[in-house]
Amino acid sequence: MSLPTSSAPYMSDDSESFHNFFESWLVEQNQFLEKLVSASKENQQQEEQAVSQQELDRTILIPLIGKVIQHYEHYYRAKSRWAKNDVLIMFNPSWTSSLEDAFLWIGGWRPSMAFHLLYSKSGLQLEARIAEILRGISTGDLGDLSPGQLERVDELQKVTIREEKELSEKMAKKQEAVADKSMVELSHAATEMMREGAAADERMVEAALGPKEEGLVLMLQKADDLRLNTLRKVVGLLSPMQGVHFLIAAAELHLRFHEWGKKRDARIQQAAQGDQTQQHFDG
Numbered sequence: 460m461s462l463p464t465s466s467a468p469y470m471s472d473d474s475e476s477f478h479n480f481f482e483s484w485l486v487e488q489n490q491f492l493e494k495l496v497s498a499s500k501e502n503q504q505q506e507e508q509a510v511s512q513q514e515l516d517r518t519i520l521i522p523l524i525g526k527v528i529q530h531y532e533h534y535y536r537a538k539s540r541w542a543k544n545d546v547l548i549m550f551n552p553s554w555t556s557s558l559e560d561a562f563l564w565i566g567g568w569r570p571s572m573a574f575h576l577l578y579s580k581s582g583l584q585l586e587a588r589i590a591e592i593l594r595g596i597s598t599g600d601l602g603d604l605s606p607g608q609l610e611r612v613d614e615l616q617k618v619t620i621r622e623e624k625e626l627s628e629k630m631a632k633k634q635e636a637v638a639d640k641s642m643v644e645l646s647h648a649a650t651e652m653m654r655e656g657a658a659a660d661e662r663m664v665e666a667a668l669g670p671k672e673e674g675l676v677l678m679l680q681k682a683d684d685l686r687l688n689t690l691r692k693v694v695g696l697l698s699p700m701q702g703v704h705f706l707i708a709a710a711e712l713h714l715r716f717h718e719w720g721k722k723r724d725a726r727i728q729q730a731a732q733g734d735q736t737q738q739h740f741d742g
Contacts, residue, residue: 477541481554484534485714491527492710495703498523502599502700520699527706531690535683546676556720565630565682570623570689574616577601577693580708599700611696619689626682633674641667
């Protein structure tokens with residue numbers, strides 16, 4: 460399935476923090492989720508009315524999928540722009556929960572996760588409509604993946620895992636470089652200056668850390684490119700209706716995982732504040 464380009468306008472994000480941008484982007488993602496769910500239901504109604512599937516794909520499903528993909532592209536463009544100003548916040552984001560942070564890979568979701576999502580949703584939909592499939596009735600959703608599709612998905616998964624591994628190895632080298640000769644020498648010199656009551660030369664510190672931060676920017680961009688390209692390619696292997704179901708599953712998982720993590724953090728924070736209040740009274 461080829462995806463169309465969309466010229467839909469998006470809000471300007473130049474004057475707001477990435478945290479605020481992300482929260483606005485989530486609101487839009489939830490809106491797209493509702494549109495995707497509505498399209499999947501409309502597809503069933505159109506089938507009952509004997510409307511051509513090709514017509515439905517052309518007029519509703521493919522344009523909607525294109526807008527959803529563009530919404531992801533918008534996110535990664537904004538992320539890249541902010542990363543050039545302060546890449547470190549992308550590796551320690553304030554807009555995600557501690558639950559989400561525990562599963563981050565180079566500042567985002569692991570690309571190979573897309574395949575686990577696809578297989579999980581496919582299995583669930585297959586189980587839900589197994590009777591129809593056994594009767595030879597096409598369900599049109601992810602439970603109806605053809606052998607050819609499964610083969611192409613498997614090939615793409617192998618390529619993605621290989622690229623993911625290469626990036627992981629490069630990231631490991633970036634992390635190990637924190638203890639390279641220049642950093643050890645600089646940290647020793649700064650410590651000696653502190654003992655003598657002098658402050659370390661910030662220009663030397665910036666000169667040493669600058670290239671390392673630039674390396675992180677490049678790593679983040681490559682990881683985000685792999686994330687976005689994996690999403691595009693997976694959807695491209697599916698029929699429009701299957702693509703809708705995949706994007707529904709992706710949005711639901713992202714939104715609910717974010718929600719669960721935020722609620723968990725709030726409960727922990729509330730409990731900690733309660734303990735502090737109790738200790739105050741006890742004291």
